[in-house]
Amino acid sequence: MNRYTSLLEILQDCDFLVELANQIAFCIDGKLSIVLDQASMKLESIRMERRKNMEKLESFLKEMSMKIFQSGGIDSPLVTKRRSRMCVGIKASHKSLLPEGIVLSSSSSGATYFIEPRDAIELNNMEVRLFNDEKAEELAILGVLTSEVAYAEAKIRYLMEKILELDLAVARGAYALWTGGVRPYFIQDSERFKSIITGDTLSVDIESIQHPLLLEPSLRHLPSVSESGGGSSILFNRRNLSMDSEEFLEVEPPIPVDFKIENSTKVVVISGPNTGGKTATMKTLGLASHMSKAGMFLSARDRPKLPWFDQILADIGDHQSLEHNLSTFSGHISRICKIIEVASKNSLVLIDEIGSGTDPSEGVALSTSILQHLADHANLTVVTTHYADLSRLKSGDSRFENAAMEFCLETLQPTFRILWGSTGNSNALGIAKSIGFDQKMLDRAEEWVKKLEPDRERERQGSLYQSLLEERKLLEAQANEAALVLEEVKKLHSEVRVHSIIYLFWLGDKVATVVAAPAEDGTTTVQYGKIKVRVKRNDMRLVQSSSSKHNSASQPRGQMHVKINITRRASMVAEGFVLNTFLSSELLQIRRWNKGPAMEANKDEEAAFGPAVRTSKNTVDLRGKRVEEASHHLQMAILGCKSRGVLFIIHGTGTGAVKECVLDVLRNHPRVAKFEEESPMNYGCTVAYIK
Structure with a gap:
């Protein structure tokens, strides 16, 4: 209720006229737009008498029409209404069957007459009188209700204004929810x-x-x-x-x-x-x-x-x-x-x-x-x-x-x-x-x-443009330098270092190696075989060598054991296959790889790029686009990608035309350092590393 306090304040001084609303609902059916029988005793009596009279009239005319049919005066019994009076149909050649009847109308061909029998005249007259009495009583009831509404006109207008204000407030809230808006x-x-x-x-x-x-x-x-499951608010945000x-x-x-x-x-x-x-x-x-x-x-x-x-x-x-x-x-x-x-x-x-x-x-x-x-x-x-x-x-x-x-x-x-x-x-x-x-x-x-x-104007613009470019390069260099300093500070204060040995409890106490320094997003990349896993830094804690299953003498110098408590599924990047089963619970020791020139180069190359974490900012979706359009969007995305960034390109798994276009652009673009084609972990997605 506290969530709607501000909305309720809009209607705080309103008179909802409940008694008048109930009175109108008692007298009028809003869906059918008719006055109900219970609106007055007189109206109820008139309608009851009218129904009885109509039953007598219809019964008499049906009996009369059947006799005419049996006498061959009509092809089938016919009871209808002409000039607001009930009558029967009869062939013109058999008009004599109703000698004292009143002809109300005839068919367009003149072959059929519509005659009101003599004994039905009084019943029809009664129907007309009761119909007029009913309409008069309905008008009287509506007049009384109208006077009540007129008396409360000021309150009704004020209530309508407040309802409109409330409706606008709800509409603004729905629009904010729809667009994921924020308050200015x-x-x-x-x-x-x-x-x-x-x-x-x-x-x-x-x-x-x-x-x-x-x-x-x-x-x-x-x-x-109703689509969102009842009265609860719809909890989603476009920006998430x-x-x-x-x-x-x-x-x-x-x-x-x-x-x-x-x-x-x-x-x-x-x-x-x-x-x-x-x-x-x-x-x-x-x-x-x-x-x-x-x-x-x-x-x-x-x-x-x-x-x-x-x-x-x-x-x-x-x-x-x-x-x-x-x-x-x-x-x-x-x-x-x-x-x-x-x-x-x-x-x-x-x-x-x-x-x-x-x-x-x-x-x-x-x-x-x-x-x-x-x-x-x-x-x-x-x-x-x-x-x-x-x-x-x-x-x-x-x-x-x-x-x-x-x-x-x-x-x-x-x-x-x-x-x-x-x-x-x-x-x-x-x-x-x-x-x-x-x-x-x-x-x-x-x-x-x-x-x-003028030449001087060109020179002035050129020098201004060059100075702006130089200033921009200087600022970018300062930003990169600051980022490197920040990275060094994080490395100095981080307990987990590259080549540290860690236990992965969620893999059955398997041992893996830290392969990259902690990233800015708070995750650390570790490697088990060919599988790289990103885990949160605050989910790690150092395990003393004395408590480890391996003695310190069996560990390479400079390595440490780290215990990771993982409460959520980790993000995994596989090279060529997916880890879909847990290995045995036996604890294994993964030794540090021997450093060689090629390995050192790969580590330096990996460290040069940002963390391979897919977000909305570093993802370009080319599904459903034509080849030319996909090529243009991809080139724009590469140009807009920051230096040493990672770009996730979603091309889908359709005919393969867009994928081939993506690979062709990545092979020939000067800013692309390398790229990894789709894998079982990333179907329909290619990852590019931007210089």
Whole structure:
């Protein structure tokens, strides 16, 4: 009940009008939309009398129709209703069988008459009177109930508003559950969260958020409460699932982006290639702000933080209009004028392709003026552009920040990742080439680019790009060095060392050898024969030599015995076969292998790569893709893999075409150091080691 306290507070002051609801349910059948007999004694009496009268009328007419049939006046007995009165059918040639009857109607051919017999006239008249009395009584009952509802109108309207509020709250919760969302925090509302961020230097801090509209196609239908087994909540989280889970993901989800915007930043200029995701990234921030204000969770990680924007003002898309005599540029500027008029110190402004549709020099000048104005009068402004001059505003004004959409020069394809603090190129010629544009025209365009671009500008851009590359390499080198230092520290403090002898109780007290230093994820790799097993470091404890079944004299120098308590199934990597039976419980001593040059090289090579632990980040699923599409996805995954990383490639076990494509790419790709084909432990999966 405590879980629903906040929801119950919504209905705290509501009058549920139980008495009125019971009264309506007593009088009216909601499913059939009829007034029930029990609504009033008079209605019940009228309906009872009407049923008796109808029984007499039908009995008489059936008897009369049978006599007509026996006399040859009709082919089969027929009792029907015409002009709201019960009658019988009779051939026109036998009309004389009912000499005093009243003809109500005839068939279209005129061969059959529908006659009301004389003795049925009074019964039909009674049916009409009782029918009218019944309708009058029903209207009287409905009138009384309507007056009761009108008297409680204010309470009913208030209750409906609260029910709508409750329904929206439940819908927000269901959406958060469906997308695996997390709660956003506003800067003004959470002093506790502020204390977590040292110095509170970020005004917008959203990590790995995905565009909600692009994310929805990759999610399956959310199970209902009945499908999930009753009243318990549905306990699953999208972010805890593997990226190759076919039961959950239908299509590939969008690439998440990070928003890290300093408090001092007022304008963010996003540049990059066409179709690179600039507009989608900007829209993601706008939607995240709207959803946060609406009380919705965000499809992000950790604890998203952003300001409370009183307005979210956007100019996105082409607003030209022949009806209103607006060109692309005039429509664009008209929207910006309205934004400038209403923007406040707490507003978020989003402008797509600012200053486009006119002369580039004038567009840059106008855009610069607009952005400087918005830097003074809005909380945050995010714009996209292809103008390199706008990216240089950061050098003269600390309130400006740059961001670029990453573009892979090797594949000539955008990666849809955002690089903060960088400037991007449009790469229009590269994109045109990738889609099959005429090469002669592209060559001519390249010549014009060289003629139109000043030499000093090229040199400046080249030096800036080189300096950024050098800085990036330096940072990567520092990160690698820090990782090595961390690894050395872990080795110094680790009780378990390489070549240590351990007991594997879950293999019947078999003895194995530690073959790799403890990994960052807390596991240690040990080897028994050709089998490598990863076990948790905190599940190990040293066994003193005196308590071992082997005396110290029988152990090679430098080795130690380690006892492992394993409570869960260990992850195993087999080379060519699967261990599917336990060996005898006899304790065996596995001696250290003799070191040779080849063995030392293999150990160094294995230590150069990260732990072979499969996660969603280092897994690419190519099942169901065509060969060309699979090749492209694999190359992108290899390029995006970190140095000295391990990549798990799922190609399935179908026709083998995708597998052969994978092996061909891995053999020829310069970043692939080696790869291991599928094994009985990894059917349909090839493991690649990236340089």
